[in-house]
Structures are given as C-alpha cells and as structure tokens.
Amino acid sequence: MAAFLRPWMQGPFELLLHAEEHYIQGNDYDRRIALIGFDEAIEVSITVYLSLHPIHRNGREYKREDIYKWSSNYHSKLKFYYAEVKERGLSVRVPIEDVIWFHDHRNEQYHGGTKGIPDGDSLKGIRTAAIWIFSTLFEVDQVEILLENELKARKGHTPERKEEIDKALDEHFGLVEVGGNKYYTSELLYATDPNAYFELGNQLLEKTANDEND
Numbered sequence: 001m002a003a004f005l006r007p008w009m010q011g012p013f014e015l016l017l018h019a020e021e022h023y024i025q026g027n028d029y030d031r032r033i034a035l036i037g038f039d040e041a042i043e044v045s046i047t048v049y050l051s052l053h054p055i056h057r058n059g060r061e062y063k064r065e066d067i068y069k070w071s072s073n074y075h076s077k078l079k080f081y082y083a084e085v086k087e088r089g090l091s092v093r094v095p096i097e098d099v100i101w102f103h104d105h106r107n108e109q110y111h112g113g114t115k116g117i118p119d120g121d122s123l124k125g126i127r128t129a130a131i132w133i134f135s136t137l138f139e140v141d142q143v144e145i146l147l148e149n150e151l152k153a154r155k156g157h158t159p160e161r162k163e164e165i166d167k168a169l170d171e172h173f174g175l176v177e178v179g180g181n182k183y184y185t186s187e188l189l190y191a192t193d194p195n196a197y198f199e200l201g202n203q204l205l206e207k208t209a210n211d212e213n214d
Contacts (some may be wrong), residue, residue, distance in 0.1 A: 005146075007057055010139045012048055013146075015041035016134055018192070020049070023127060028117050029183060034117040035193070036092040038130040039106040042099065046070075049137040056140065074103060075198040081133060090136065091179045094129040161190050165201030172204055 005013055019037025022030040050071050054061045062070075070080035082096050105122055135143045166186035173185035189197040 001184060005140070006056070006138075008052055009134075009140065012041055012045040012134055015044055016130060016143070017019045017150055019127070019130065021151060022191070023123060024072065024151070029116045029187075030191070032135055032206065033121060034123055035102070035106050035126060038123075038126040039103055042126075042133050043074055043077060044101075045137055046081050047146040050077075050080070081137070085138065086134075093132045094125060098125055099129050102129065120155070159194075159198070161186065161197070162201070164205060165198065168204040169197070169201050 015037060019034050022037060023034040049057065050062070050067050069134060070076050074214055078096055082092070085092060102122060105118065106126075126169060131143045131147075134140065140146070149213060166184070169186040170184045175182040176185055176188055177183075186197070186201075189200070
C-alpha cells in the first residue's frame with residue numbers, strides 16, 4: 001500500500017485503487033466492478049472522514065449529533081460532503097444529483113440483477129467524483145498520479161494465474177453471480193484479490209494431495 005498516505009487514508013485509497021484497476025481493464029465485468037468500487041470509495045471516504053479525531057481533520061470539529069445524522073445513510077453523507085465543499089469555498093466538480101444517479105445505477109448492478117453494462121460517461125463521472133471526494137476530504141493532491149504510480153509499482157509483483165489453481169477453485173466453488181452474470185470463481189478472485197487466489201488455491205491443492213495419499 002502507498003506508504004506516502006497517512007494511516008487513516010489507506011482504506012479509502014485502496015478502494016479507489018481497486019476500482020481504478022478494473023476501470024483501466026475495461027471489459028464488461030471490469031466496468032461493473034469499477035462502478036461498484038468507485039461508489040463504495042465515495043461512501044467509505046466520507047464515513048472514515050467523519051469518524052476521525054479532529055486532529056486528523058486539520059482541526060475541523062463537528063457536533064456529535066451532526067456526525068451521527070450525517071453518517072446514517074449514503075444520501076446524508078453526500079449532503080454533508082456538499083455542505084462541506086460550500087463551507088470551504090470550493091468549486092463543485094460533480095453535481096450531487098449526478099452522484100446520486102451513479103449510486104442508483106450501482107445499486108441496479110449490485111442488487112437488482114440487471115445485465116446492463118455501465119456506459120463510459122457514467123464510469124468517467126463516478127470516477128471523477130470518487131477521486132475528487134477523496135482528494136478534498138483528505139487534502140491529497142494529484143490523486144490520479146498516485147493511483148497510476150501505485151498500480152505500476154504493483155504490476156510486477158503479481159504472479160500469473162495457474163491452470164491447476166483455476167481448476168481447483170472452479171471445481172470447489174463453481175460459478176459466482178455478479179450483476180446478473182455468472183463468472184468462474186478463479187477469474188473473480190484473481191481479479192479482486194490475487195493473494196487470496198493463490199492462498200486459497202494452494203490450500204485446496206494441498207488438501208486434494210493429502211486426500212489422495214490417505
């Protein structure tokens with residue numbers, strides 16, 4: 001993880017990074033995951049920011065009852081953020097009604113079982129919103145460059161998929177449904193968490209080998 005970020009920024013940045021990786025890949029599955037990831041990064045950025053001690057917010061303080069109210073759901077978190085932007089005298093990069101539309105579109109992908117593929121404009125818009133919100137709240141500049149550099153740094157450290165691991169995962173877990181479509185477990189796990197892909201896959205291979213030797 002990017003060591004230049006303060007500890008409380010790492011979680012939201014990781015979500016941005018994960019979404020950005022799928023955004024770059026650009027196939028149908030990746031576009032769905034990118035939409036979901038950027039939307040989650042927006043909510044988590046605001047949630048984490050509101051949970052911080054004022055010393056981690058450059059001294060900004062809010063009433064406890066207000067924090068509780070703002071934290072209650074996605075829409076109230078957005079209302080806090082846009083009020084905060086206005087309070088700081090900053091420009092609005094993405095209108096709140098657009099972010100709500102992106103969020104509703106995400107819910108259709110995640111909960112509604114729709115098979116529609118997010119269009120390019122929607123992905124570009126929610127990506128812009130997620131990066132802007134993270135950058136504003138945590139006062140981090142050049143977030144796109146940070147994402148690019150972190151992805152480059154990680155690229156050479158992820159081993160290629162292995163046929164035997166793919167077979168073990170897919171035989172054990174089968175197909176997984178995402179957004180109304182079905183994907184192999186090996187494909188999803190490698191794309192979202194390569195470490196878990198190798199760890200779980202090797203565990204299954206080892207178990208199979210032990211069973212055959214018994």
